[in-house]
Amino acid sequence: MNDVVLEVADASKRYGETQAVASVNLALRAGEILCLLGPSGSGKTSLLRLVAGLERLDAGTLHIGGREVDDARRACLPPEQRGLGMVFQDYALWPHLSVLDNVGLPLRERGDGDWRAAARTALDQVGLGTLERRFPYELSGGQQQRVALARAIAARPRLLLFDEPLSNLDAKLRDELREVIAHTVREAGIAALYITHDQSEAFFLADRLGVMRHGTLLQLDRPERLYERPASPFVAHFTGAAGPFAVEIMDGVLSWAGVIAPCAMPVPEGAAVLYLRSQWLRPVSAADDTVPGTVRVSGYAGDGWSALVDLPNGSIHLRLDRRVEAGERLHLRVDWDKALLYAEGHVAAG
Numbered sequence: 001m002n003d004v005v006l007e008v009a010d011a012s013k014r015y016g017e018t019q020a021v022a023s024v025n026l027a028l029r030a031g032e033i034l035c036l037l038g039p040s041g042s043g044k045t046s047l048l049r050l051v052a053g054l055e056r057l058d059a060g061t062l063h064i065g066g067r068e069v070d071d072a073r074r075a076c077l078p079p080e081q082r083g084l085g086m087v088f089q090d091y092a093l094w095p096h097l098s099v100l101d102n103v104g105l106p107l108r109e110r111g112d113g114d115w116r117a118a119a120r121t122a123l124d125q126v127g128l129g130t131l132e133r134r135f136p137y138e139l140s141g142g143q144q145q146r147v148a149l150a151r152a153i154a155a156r157p158r159l160l161l162f163d164e165p166l167s168n169l170d171a172k173l174r175d176e177l178r179e180v181i182a183h184t185v186r187e188a189g190i191a192a193l194y195i196t197h198d199q200s201e202a203f204f205l206a207d208r209l210g211v212m213r214h215g216t217l218l219q220l221d222r223p224e225r226l227y228e229r230p231a232s233p234f235v236a237h238f239t240g241a242a243g244p245f246a247v248e249i250m251d252g253v254l255s256w257a258g259v260i261a262p263c264a265m266p267v268p269e270g271a272a273v274l275y276l277r278s279q280w281l282r283p284v285s286a287a288d289d290t291v292p293g294t295v296r297v298s299g300y301a302g303d304g305w306s307a308l309v310d311l312p313n314g315s316i317h318l319r320l321d322r323r324v325e326a327g328e329r330l331h332l333r334v335d336w337d338k339a340l341l342y343a344e345g346h347v348a349a350g
């Protein structure tokens with residue numbers, strides 16, 4: 001497809017004994033935000049550094065805008081010639097330059113005569129149009145990160161790389177800035193590869209979302225799909241599902257510590273594991289067709305009560321609309337159509 005901006009094919013990178021990136025394949029289109037989520041050490045930053053040109057591939061190829069930028073067997077294009085912008089956790093602003101000069105400097109350096117106008121447009125896009133004369137030390141962390149974003153988009157890159165850009169900011173600012181990033185990147189039609197530890201940030205921003213583990217891209221899907229049908233127990237767990245709960249599948253029926261339920265996912269007969277998301281369970285008054293739960297601890301959560309509830313062989317965090325006390329017994333109706341089931345052997349395989 002001709003609007004593919006980034007194509008990563010069989011990309012691998014090893015550091016000594018560590019396989020940091022293992023045969024990763026992905027394609028990223030113009031205007032698309034692709035988020036990579038994964039635990040520490042799963043290879044997210046290594047993949048980003050390969051795309052940026054800060055590291056060389058051991059195997060595979062990278063194309064940006066249809067042009068080969070790295071092939072393990074040939075010469076590689078340096079970062080500054082790859083037509084990309086980067087936004088990192090530390091804002092990396094020049095302390096002695098004003099906001100306008102910070103955003104405009106890369107444009108001046110490449111001989112862009114109209115750099116002021118381009119820098120002002122970018123500052124307007126991130127909502128900082130009125131602060132162009134300030135210096136970085138006169139800005140909050142959130143404002144500094146907006147300047148870094150403006151600097152990255154002002155150069156009109158084809159591809160933007162984000163490495164945990166919001167992790168130094170407090171929760172409220174993170175929410176605000178992720179909206180600025182989503183709006184700005186989509187409006188500018190730039191392709192973005194965005195790595196984060198933060199699930200809600202990844203789900204919010206991503207057109208497609210990938211989960212990495214041990215250098216491998218386990219699943220790459222639309223966020224809704226990844227949430228509703230994680231391909232493995234690891235992806236289910238890493239995207240916040242509770243489990244594993246040990247269950248048994250027999251004659252197409254699920255049996256969980258005495259609870260019998262229909263089995264919605266195609267899973268082989270025998271021992272299996274169940275994962276549940278909290279909104280798929282709801283307390284009801286009658287005990288029929290319900291799962292027993294016992295409140296271990298609870299607290300007020302603004303729009304309801306948050307409770308850690310013990311279930312047969314495991315526990316789950318639930319949001320409830322009334323106060324519950326420790327020790328209280330609940331009858332929980334489960335939305336079995338949504339329940340996630342995997343053959344038991346799947347757990348170790350990730």
Ligand SMILES: Nc1ncnc2c1ncn2[C@@H]1O[C@H](COP(=O)(O)OP(=O)(O)OP(=O)(O)O)[C@@H](O)[C@H]1O
Nearest residue numbers: 015018019020038039040041042043044045046047
């Ligand atoms: N320059 C390096 N030299 C040796 N090992 C490295 C180097 N860079 C990364 N690694 C190793 O490669 C693996 C992947 O690291 P990477 O930084 O890509 O993970 P990550 O998913 O980005 O983690 P984090 O979320 O903590 O940033 C880790 O085991 C790490 O220790």
